[in-house]
Amino acid sequence: MKIYRSLVRITVIADKEWIQIRRDTRSLIFALIAPFALILLFGYALTMDVKNVSMAVYDQDRTTTSRQFLEKFSHTDYLHIYDYVSDYSEIDRLIDKEDIKLAVVIPDGFEKRFKSGKKTDIQLLADGSDSTSATVAIGYVKAIIANYNIEVKVNELKRIGISETKVPVETENRIWFNPELLSKNFIIPGLIVIMLSVISALIASLTISREWERGTMETLITTPLRSYELVLGKLIPYIFIGVFGIIIMLLAGFFIFDVPFKGSLIELIILGVLFLIGTTSLGMMISSVTRVQVLSVQLSMVITYMPAFILSDFIFPVANMPLIIQVISYIVPAKYLIIIFRGIILKGISYSLLWTQIVFLAAFALIMITISIKKITLRLPE
Amino acid sequence: MIKVNSITKTFNEITAASDLSFNIAKGEIFGIVGPDGAGKSTLLRLIAGIIIPESGTIHIKDINVAENPFLVKENLAYMPQRFGLYEDLTVEENIYFFGRLFGVSRKGIFKRMKRLYDFSRLEPFKDRLAGKLSGGMKQKLGLACSLVHNPDIILLDEPTNGVDPVSRREFWKILYDLLTDGVTIVISTAYLDEAERCTRLALMYNGSFLRLGRPSEIKKSIAGSLLEISVSDVWKAERAIKAGGNFGNIIREGSALRIFSGNPSKADADIRRIFKNENIETKSIKRKVPTLENCFLEIIHRRNF
Numbered sequence: 001m002k003i004y005r006s007l008v009r010i011t012v013i014a015d016k017e018w019i020q021i022r023r024d025t026r027s028l029i030f031a032l033i034a035p036f037a038l039i040l041l042f043g044y045a046l047t048m049d050v051k052n053v054s055m056a057v058y059d060q061d062r063t064t065t066s067r068q069f070l071e072k073f074s075h076t077d078y079l080h081i082y083d084y085v086s087d088y089s090e091i092d093r094l095i096d097k098e099d100i101k102l103a104v105v106i107p108d109g110f111e112k113r114f115k116s117g118k119k120t121d122i123q124l125l126a127d128g129s130d131s132t133s134a135t136v137a138i139g140y141v142k143a144i145i146a147n148y149n150i151e152v153k154v155n156e157l158k159r160i161g162i163s164e165t166k167v168p169v170e171t172e173n174r175i176w177f178n179p180e181l182l183s184k185n186f187i188i189p190g191l192i193v194i195m196l197s198v199i200s201a202l203i204a205s206l207t208i209s210r211e212w213e214r215g216t217m218e219t220l221i222t223t224p225l226r227s228y229e230l231v232l233g234k235l236i237p238y239i240f241i242g243v244f245g246i247i248i249m250l251l252a253g254f255f256i257f258d259v260p261f262k263g264s265l266i267e268l269i270i271l272g273v274l275f276l277i278g279t280t281s282l283g284m285m286i287s288s289v290t291r292v293q294v295l296s297v298q299l300s301m302v303i304t305y306m307p308a309f310i311l312s313d314f315i316f317p318v319a320n321m322p323l324i325i326q327v328i329s330y331i332v333p334a335k336y337l338i339i340i341f342r343g344i345i346l347k348g349i350s351y352s353l354l355w356t357q358i359v360f361l362a363a364f365a366l367i368m369i370t371i372s373i374k375k376i377t378l379r380l381p382e
Numbered sequence: 383m384i385k386v387n388s389i390t391k392t393f394n395e396i397t398a399a400s401d402l403s404f405n406i407a408k409g410e411i412f413g414i415v416g417p418d419g420a421g422k423s424t425l426l427r428l429i430a431g432i433i434i435p436e437s438g439t440i441h442i443k444d445i446n447v448a449e450n451p452f453l454v455k456e457n458l459a460y461m462p463q464r465f466g467l468y469e470d471l472t473v474e475e476n477i478y479f480f481g482r483l484f485g486v487s488r489k490g491i492f493k494r495m496k497r498l499y500d501f502s503r504l505e506p507f508k509d510r511l512a513g514k515l516s517g518g519m520k521q522k523l524g525l526a527c528s529l530v531h532n533p534d535i536i537l538l539d540e541p542t543n544g545v546d547p548v549s550r551r552e553f554w555k556i557l558y559d560l561l562t563d564g565v566t567i568v569i570s571t572a573y574l575d576e577a578e579r580c581t582r583l584a585l586m587y588n589g590s591f592l593r594l595g596r597p598s599e600i601k602k603s604i605a606g607s608l609l610e611i612s613v614s615d616v617w618k619a620e621r622a623i624k625a626g627g628n629f630g631n632i633i634r635e636g637s638a639l640r641i642f643s644g645n646p647s648k649a650d651a652d653i654r655r656i657f658k659n660e661n662i663e664t665k666s667i668k669r670k671v672p673t674l675e676n677c678f679l680e681i682i683h684r685r686n687f
Contacts, residue, residue, distance in 0.1 A: 005485050012482040016468065016475075023470045216466035221432050222528075223483040224455045380432050 013233025035245040050136040054082040055102035063111035188253040189341040190314040204283030205300035212291040242276040262348030281368035308334035389438030397589040398424035413580030414570040421589040422570035430460035459533035465524025469513030484531035498526040518549030538569040574675040606644040608672040612665035626656040631683035
């Protein structure tokens with residue numbers, strides 16, 4: 001009987017919360033549209049693939065050999081010859097205008113030296129202000145030149161009469177789970193987690209402070225409602241919204257960004273709910289401490305977004321960070337869910353391989369829910 | 383029904399309740415009257431068990447409130463000054479929500495709702511959002527919400543504050559109707575005309591009771607009668623009386639002055655003499671039956687001077 005009455009109160013709170021969410025159009029739009037819009041925005045913007053790097057070519061030699069050499073640069077997706085120039089100052093100008101990132105300069109006498117079998121130098125100029133792209137682009141150029149060198153040597157050997165040549169060591173690359181090394185496959189599962197933690201904590205952070213601000217908390221205090229019933233009742237609708245967000249974002253990833261989905265959707269959602277219990281409770285806890293909506297929103301943004309973005313291995317490898325920050329990263333729940341989501345989405349692994357992460361998430365959920373129940377005292381502040 | 387035993391509560395050195403003891407019997411309308419900051423709301427909140435006293439105990443039907451807050455809450459209605467209605471829920475949804483929270487069955491709520499709509503006359507507005515109701519209707523909805531669970535004890539904290547006179551009268555009619563159901567009502571108010579309708583009253587000031595009893599007893603507790611003095615020049619007359627002798631608190635009301643006096647015949651003569659000396663024309667000096675408001679002001683005045 002006691003349990004039944006308690007359950008009734010929990011469902012009554014959940015019901016009421018749901019009606020309120022439904023009637024608060026702005027929050028509803030935020031909760032439903034935001035995940036989709038954010039995944040679209042970040043999905044397109046946050047790409048780390050360096051492709052179609054624009055470069056300029058300054059061919060001082062103007063011979064068949066130099067042209068043959070340059071041809072190698074035009075048959076690739078990675079580089080793109082933006083312009084042929086005839087002066088260093090033009091290279092300068094193009095780099096300043098950010099039209100190009102790279103310039104290749106072939107010196108006068110390239111063919112002559114080449115034909116006579118001497119070592120030939122070419123010059124490579126790169127815009128170092130974007131160090132990541134520059135490093136990657138230089139790598140592309142080096143790879144193209146290395147291939148060219150091998151081709152030339154093989155041809156020479158053929159001319160001499162050695163038709164079968166073998167390179168002593170050759171690597172055969174097989175990249176698993178993301179064969180094309182597309183960064184979106186790596187980013188989108190992480191992005192879903194980040195958006196999830198921000199949105200769930202953000203919406204939940206409004207709920208208790210709103211009760212205080214509108215004076216309804218004082219009324220609730222006079223009813224037989226217990227604080228755990230209030231927390232559980234409020235959790236339910238927000239978790240549904242969170243699950244809806246996961247599905248929307250997965251669909252966007254799958255259909256718009258062609259991110260494969262290899263694992264079990266049910267496992268993904270169950271573990272997502274485990275995570276949502278923690279973050280939603282965190283939001284409620286913030287809300288019950290501040291009792292002011294504006295402050296709760298700001299606090300929950302800072303507390304969820306920053307650590308989730310930076311300390312979760314989302315983009316920045318935590319292993320490269322100072323030890324103290326690595327230690328802190330262990331309490332960031334997004335870190336565990338990112339491992340889980342990447343595992344299920346890209347590798348199709350089952351939950352049985354993710355026990356460590358599941359235990360951490362469960363502990364986080366349990367701790368957060370306990371603290372928020374303790375923090376929501378159903379007595380008037382003095 | 384309610385037994386309050388020497389409770390004390392202070393907030394940052396302001397005493398909101400100082401060593402209060404009293405009993406409230408079943409079927410009473412017990413009024414707590416006093417100026418703002420007297421401690422009325424605190425006293426009601428203490429009885430409702432939503433704040434804890436520093437010392438002393440409160441028993442409701444022999445249950446200790448501080449020890450069993452949830453047991454007490456189930457049979458008690460507390461309506462705060464600003465009843466926190468869910469403004470984005472409709473009238474009916476609000477009533478339903480609070481009914482379910484108090485453990486009333488779905489069927490029970492709709493049965494009870496008829497009665498609540500009867501007295502509050504909110505039925506035509508049942509699908510309107512609570513936020514779109516007028517002030518008086520909001521208060522009535524608040525009362526309806528706190529009554530869905532058929533409480534034995536109703537605590538009302540200034541329920542008619544900011545409500546128009548017509549709605550106020552209606553509100554009191556509802557309270558009298560409830561009394562016939564055998565409930566006990568504790569109400570705080572700053573309106574003394576309302577206080578006069580209570581079965582018993584406590585005059586509260588700075589956390590303690592100055593008087594406690596039936597309205598008629600409180601009026602009697604002030605020895606003396608009220609003199610209403612009509613004069614041509616009130617300002618001059620007031621100054622003259624103040625200078626002329628010890629007449630206690632002088633209340634100026636329009637073109638008349640009122641004073642309390644233990645010996646009205648002597649005061650009458652004294653005042654006429656003073657006015658004569660000061661060349662003030664005395665229109666009339668009448669003896670009046672003091673209202674509760676007159677008494678209350680006099681009681682506070684006597685305490686302060």
